[in-house]
Amino acid sequence: MRLAVVEDDDGVGDALVEALSARGHEARRMRRGADLLIAHRGYDAVILDLGLPDADGLHILRQLREVNPVPVVILTARSDERSIVRGLRGGADDYMIKPPRIAELLARLENVTRRAVAATEPPQQLVLTGDVRVDLTARRVEVGGAPIMLTAKEFELVEALVERPGAAVSRQQLMDRIWGDAFVAVSRSLDVHMAGLRQKLNRPGLITTIRGYGYRWGE
Ligand code: CA
Numbered sequence: 001m002r003l004a005v006v007e008d009d010d011g012v013g014d015a016l017v018e019a020l021s022a023r024g025h026e027a028r029r030m031r032r033g034a035d036l037l038i039a040h041r042g043y044d045a046v047i048l049d050l051g052l053p054d055a056d057g058l059h060i061l062r063q064l065r066e067v068n069p070v071p072v073v074i075l076t077a078r079s080d081e082r083s084i085v086r087g088l089r090g091g092a093d094d095y096m097i098k099p100p101r102i103a104e105l106l107a108r109l110e111n112v113t114r115r116a117v118a119a120t121e122p123p124q125q126l127v128l129t130g131d132v133r134v135d136l137t138a139r140r141v142e143v144g145g146a147p148i149m150l151t152a153k154e155f156e157l158v159e160a161l162v163e164r165p166g167a168a169v170s171r172q173q174l175m176d177r178i179w180g181d182a183f184v185a186v187s188r189s190l191d192v193h194m195a196g197l198r199q200k201l202n203r204p205g206l207i208t209t210i211r212g213y214g215y216r217w218g219e
Contacts, residue, residue, distance in 0.1 A: 033060035
């Protein structure tokens with residue numbers, strides 16, 4: 001497994017990375033919550049401490065959950081029931097108290113990653129909305145039977161929106177997916193590309209703006 005280990009304590013963090021690596025896993029250590037938020041892609045699971053130097057782990061978890069469903073196991077010294085319940089309700093897939101027993105931690109990681117794989121459905125390849133046809137495999141969009149030329153970013157926007165037609169997609173999700181970072185100032189770029197895309201599609205109402213949240217394709 002590829003694992004992100006978010007842990008500010010060097011003793012705990014180094015021991016964890018060493019133990020996980022010794023068992024054939026690729027573990028990358030991060031010291032701050034912000035480090036995870038700017039590089040959270042490509043991991044099978046995240047091991048998240050709650051007492052972090054820059055923010056509470058629960059806050060980091062909430063922000064992560066806006067953009068990434070990656071399995072998260074909280075690993076913390078906080079053993080009171082209230083913290084455990086808050087962690088699980090806050091989007092953690094599992095919760096362990098320090099110090100961890102490595103075999104148990106791995107068994108729990110395997111469980112949460114297995115569930116995550118089972119929940120992933122293969123995406124639809126052809127989406128038809130009115131007279132707008134999106135072929136995700138060929139990366140082609142046709143409006144009224146005629147192909148339209150989109151820039152790479154515009155197509156990525158379409159791709160992100162049509163994955164679940166009718167469902168709201170937040171600006172954070174779009175910025176994270178297309179620019180690789182939901183937490184820097186790419187807001188303006190999103191507006192520019194969205195305006196360009198809408199103009200080329202020329203189908204008012206196809207992409208609905210949801211004020212204060214994001215966008216929705218169709219319906
Ligand atoms: Ca800590």
